[in-house]
Amino acid sequence: MENKFIRGTLFLTIATLLSKILGFIYIIPFTFLVGEQGYILYKYAYTPYTLMLSLSTIGLPLAVSKFVSKYNALGNYRVGLTLLKYGTYLMILSGIISFTVLYLMAPFLAGLVIDPNDQTGNSLADVQHVIRLVSFALLIIPVMSIFRGYFQGSQSMGPSALSTVIEQLVRIIFILVGAYVTIHIFNGSLTNAVGVATFAAFIGGIAGFIILLVVFLKRRALIKKQRDLSSSNEDINIISMFKELSGYAIPFVITGLALPIYQTIDTYTINPLFQSMNYTLGEAETINAVIGLVQILVLVPVSLATAFGMSLIPGITSAFISNRMIEVQSKISQxxxxxxxxxxxxxxxxxxxxEPIYRMVFGYExxxxxxxxxxxxxxxxLAAIVFALFTVTSAIMQGINKQNKLITGIILGICLKIVLNFKLVLYFEEVGPVLATYLGFIISIIYNIFIIKRTIGFKIIPLLKTIKSILLLVLAMTLAVWCVKELLELWLPGTLSLYYRSLIISIISIIIGISLYLGVGSRLTLVKNLAMKNRK
Structure with a gap:
């Protein structure tokens, strides 16, 4: 049973990682098709959609997973099915409400980013159109997500993993094929192409939900038999059920909302801020789009790093509950x-x-x-480090039962981000929103570390000493990459196009940097110790 659970968890982790990788890769051909103006139009729709999706699901899928797992372990399979039934009703209602709110708010949201008197960028009608199209996905995604939570809570990871990959694949194919056909075959407008791309969230959601529904219907007889043979078959009060669920769900939803809220602040403040400094709408949208594309690149190493780091979080939770504080501190350090x-x-x-990496990925021709x-x-x-530290310290806070404190830290960071966006853009222009993001997340991280330190007596200085060898290795790798980059820029023929120069410089520098870092890093005592501890 344990091996089956481990295989299932690994399968789900791989599927989630694959979904994220696909979500990064498709942006490259998509931006080539629609350009910066099309990408920022897409972002105008997806940013509020992501926020509304998090609010509509209220963290329930993860909470359902935890809830079902708890009661199944107690031998009460009836409660899990009851929760799935009423949770589905709740998600249908929540999806309809969130769809209606986003659909009706489209004119207001469009007015926040578009100046109707400036014709150099997207129009109000364009933004309204794409927001309304993406809002349809809210009718299906919340319902799908609660089925995923039920399967995961039942320790059946396969259906969730398969539906995650199928949803992403169908969505991406629909985006790329739809945008290409609209522009190059039907000679449609950029707005229509982006509209098709945003509607793809609804199509992908249907595909993912069909997978889950088919699996559930196939297993229905087995699930009912399992329920009827349960050692404990008591139902619990619906109000008590949702009260317990809300205790699980609120920390999940607040933590998950942090980055989307930061993205929303940028998306909806950058245009008016830069236009107040005499930029045209088109120029402001270019900056807005580029910051969004850069963030996608930065989040790639974050997702990979946190996938490794987060694997230790359940151990931290278990050790904390058992009052094994030395082990908790050791696992946090690891x-x-x-x-x-x-x-x-x-x-x-x-x-x-x-520049070479950005040009290689997004700047063809x-x-x-x-x-x-x-x-x-x-x-x-360097925001990659900040995002990763925020994610892990937030998970640690939940692991040591400091969810309420975690929410306080997140709110402090968001408030600082809003204030600094308006202040720093005036002095640092394009870099202003970036610096505001750094400072907002850093204040949340400092707050998290303070609470962790106060709760379990975690010591920072010994940790800094242990990562000294990593800092020295990174410094050596950085110097090597910089030298390779400079030498290649001198040696490559001037007749080579800027794109192919960037491609060659990026690939060779990355290969040499990774080879040096992993080659020397694998010999470090710190890395060997970590590998041995993880094998244990």
Missing amino acids: TIQILMFFTLPAAMGLCILG NKNSPELGGFILQWYS
Whole structure:
């Protein structure tokens, strides 16, 4: 049974990671098709949709998983099915309400980012159109997500994993094929192409839900038999059930909302801020789009690093509940060391290779402002470390039952981000929103670390000493990558196009950097110790 659970969890982790990788890769051909103006139009729709989706599901899928797992372990399978039934009703109602709110709010949201008197960018009608199209996905995604929570709580990870991948694949195919056909075959407008792309969330959701529904119907007889043979078959009061669920769900939803809220602040404040400084709407939208594209690049190493680091979080929770504080501190140190080992070199690599990497990924044939993108990427690159630290310290806070304190730290960071966006743009222009993001997340991280330290007596200085060797290794790798980059820029023939120069510089520098880092890093005592502890 344990091996089956481990295989299922691994399968789900791989599926989630694959889904995230696909979610990064498709942006490259999509931005090539629609350009920066099309991408920012897409972002106008997806940013509020992501927020509304988090609010509509209210963290329930993860809470359902925890709830079902608890009662199944107690031998009461009836409660899980009852929760699935009433939770589905709740998600249908929540989806209808959130769809209606987003659909009706489209004119208001469009008015926040578009000046109707400036014709250099997207129009009010364009933004309203794409927001209303993406809102349809809210009718299906919340219901689908609660079925995923039920399967995961039943320790059946396969259906959730399969539906996650199918949903993403169908969505991406619909986005790319739909945008290409609209533009190149039907000679449709950019707005219609982006509209098709946003509606893809609804199509992908249907595909993912069909997978879950088919599996559930196939297993229905077995599930009913399991319920009828339960050692404890008592139902619990619906109000008590949802009260317990809300205690699980609120921390999940608040933590998950942090990054989308930061993205929303940027998306909906950058245009008016830059227009107040005499930028045209088109120029402001370019900056807005580039910051969004840069963030996608920065989040790639974050997802990989946290996938490794977060694997230790259940152990932290278990040790804390059992009052094994020395083990808790040891596991927190391991988590942060793993985080630094993977995230710090990636962040420094993005910083050194900012322009060539941005041009290689998004700037083919000088599309999508590669100079501006490279400049912002160099400033934004170290945010990978900040995002990863926030994710892990937030998970640790939940592991040591400090969910309420966690919410306070997140709210402090968001308030600071809003204030600094308005202040720093005036002085630092394109870099202003980036610096505001750094400072907002840093205040939340400092707050989290303070609470962790006060709760379990965690010591920071010994941790800093343990990662000293990682810092020295990253410094050596950074110098090597910088030298390779400079030498290649001198040696490559001037007749080579800027795109192919960037491609060659990026690939060779990355290969040498990774080879040096992993080659020397695998010999470090710290890395060997971490590997041995994880094997145990």
